[in-house]
Amino acid sequence: xxxxxxxxxxxxxxxxxxxxxxxLSGFKSANLVGTQQLGMENLAIxxxxxxxGANPPLLGMIMRPHTVPRDTxxxxxxxxxxxxxxxxxxxxxxxxxTSARYPRETSEFAATxxxxxxxxxxxxxxxxxxxxxxxxxxxxxxxxxxxxTELVIGQIEEIWLPQDAVFDDGxxxxxxxxxxxxxxxxxxxGTSPLARFSYAKPDTPLASLDLTQPFEQK
Amino acid sequence: xxxxxxxxxxxxxxxxxxxxxxxLSGFKSANLVGTQQLGMENLAIxxxxxxxGANPPLLGMIMRPHTVPRDTxxxxxxxxxxxxxxxxxxxxxxxxxTSARYPRETSEFAATxxxxxxxxxxxxxxxxxxxxxxxxxxxxxxxxxxxxTELVIGQIEEIWLPQDAVFDDGxxxxxxxxxxxxxxxxxxxGTSPLARFSYAKPDTPLASLDLTQPFEQK
Numbered sequence: 178x179x180x181x182x183x184x185x186x187x188x189x190x191x192x193x194x195x196x197x198x199x200x201l202s203g204f205k206s207a208n209l210v211g212t213q214q215l216g217m218e219n220l221a222i223x224x225x226x227x228x229x230g231a232n233p234p235l236l237g238m239i240m241r242p243h244t245v246p247r248d249t250x251x252x253x254x255x256x257x258x259x260x261x262x263x264x265x266x267x268x269x270x271x272x273x274x275t276s277a278r279y280p281r282e283t284s285e286f287a288a289t290x291x292x293x294x295x296x297x298x299x300x301x302x303x304x305x306x307x308x309x310x311x312x313x314x315x316x317x318x319x320x321x322x323x324x325x326t327e328l329v330i331g332q333i334e335e336i337w338l339p340q341d342a343v344f345d346d347g348x349x350x351x352x353x354x355x356x357x358x359x360x361x362x363x364x365x366x367g368t369s370p371l372a373r374f375s376y377a378k379p380d381t382p383l384a385s386l387d388l389t390q391p392f393e394q395k
Numbered sequence: 396x397x398x399x400x401x402x403x404x405x406x407x408x409x410x411x412x413x414x415x416x417x418x419l420s421g422f423k424s425a426n427l428v429g430t431q432q433l434g435m436e437n438l439a440i441x442x443x444x445x446x447x448g449a450n451p452p453l454l455g456m457i458m459r460p461h462t463v464p465r466d467t468x469x470x471x472x473x474x475x476x477x478x479x480x481x482x483x484x485x486x487x488x489x490x491x492x493t494s495a496r497y498p499r500e501t502s503e504f505a506a507t508x509x510x511x512x513x514x515x516x517x518x519x520x521x522x523x524x525x526x527x528x529x530x531x532x533x534x535x536x537x538x539x540x541x542x543x544t545e546l547v548i549g550q551i552e553e554i555w556l557p558q559d560a561v562f563d564d565g566x567x568x569x570x571x572x573x574x575x576x577x578x579x580x581x582x583x584x585g586t587s588p589l590a591r592f593s594y595a596k597p598d599t600p601l602a603s604l605d606l607t608q609p610f611e612q613k
Contacts, residue, residue: 206421
């Protein structure tokens with residue numbers, strides 16, 4: 178095994194360190210954040226969406242105020258509403274392209290060929306191509322003292338997904354939906370199911386749950 | 396598409412809601428958190444590790460004080476040190492078993508058959524079977540007002556990984572390392588590489604980067 182000390186990390190060339198450290202957390206979710214303000218739409222890829230709680234239903238995401246998604250963060254602050262949309266394997270390239278620094282007046286929807294879609298019940302734009310769309314209302318924005326990044330937490334207001342995507346017990350097979358995952362800054366991956374396990378108890382062997390419940394994508 | 400309103404979410408049976416909401420963020424990293432206090436070791440699986448920053452190198456994780464990893468959180472508070480270890484596809488079952496509520500005096504290492512390993516330079520236990528091990532020192536613990544979960548942020552003190560795992564530009568191919576990912580509470584997945592893309596710029600087609608740089612696991 179190779180040992181990398183903190184001192185070695187601190188002395189690394191900047192881009193090398195950024196690539197390395199961004200890989201350490203493991204595989205990350207691939208999502209697009211959709212916002213609008215006065216009809217001007219923004220779309221930004223983000224790999225830091227994290228589960229905060231189920232009741233009330235809350236998702237968080239880490240945003241750096243001074244990097245690319247700054248329009249997105251400003252729209253969220255001003256309007257209070259945003260969408261999170263799963264990125265799928267077939268169009269990871271379009272999703273990655275949203276990270277380019279487009280001029281403020283350019284919509285990343287138009288620039289990348291993704292389609293904005295509005296539900297009758299929500300004010301922020303969804304990505305039509307996404308099979309799992311979530312509408313959120315800002316609940317809390319926490320500035321982290323350690324490096325001034327911001328943790329944006331939102332309450333889930335509505336969900337859009339294929340008719341038969343949800344198993345009887347609430348589980349969604351994301352592999353079948355074709356959701357992608359991310360490693361580092363620029364690596365995209367598909368997934369294959371290994372197992373679902375029962376609730377773990379001491380001294381009781383785990384049971385494997387059914388991962389084969391069929392559903393159609395509608 | 397199926398529409399699920401906030402009202403429908405709130406009225407769901409508790410376990411169904413927990414399964415559903417835990418799937419929404421997308422694929423999640425699979426990590427084991429290792430801690431010890433007075434020689435008593437704890438090991439807990441966690442799917443909420445998130446990149447906070449590269450310089451200084453910081454990782455965060457969401458922990459619920461009143462659920463399973465409470466000994467882990469207490470050890471982190473008391474000692475200030477913990478490890479994060481990637482879970483690999485070959486032993487996801489052992490990793491999941493760490494989530495059982497063992498008596499306080501039981502080490503999840505012994506109970507699940509995973510092996511604790513100490514580097515000469517770090518006080519918290521690593522998982523010997525893991526190919527990517529990170530030693531961290533607590534930097535900041537933020538209690539989230541929205542539901543009283545805690546965001547634990549640590550500075551990376553050292554990294555252990557296979558000799559040739561790091562590409563020249565700092566990237567680590569986690570698919571080759573065999574790192575697993577998680578969906579929901581209990582779904583485990585392997586991954587397959589789709590692409591690495593160049594830094595995105597407006598009006599410039601993305602280039603694909605090499606994902607085939609060979610390395611041996613040592």
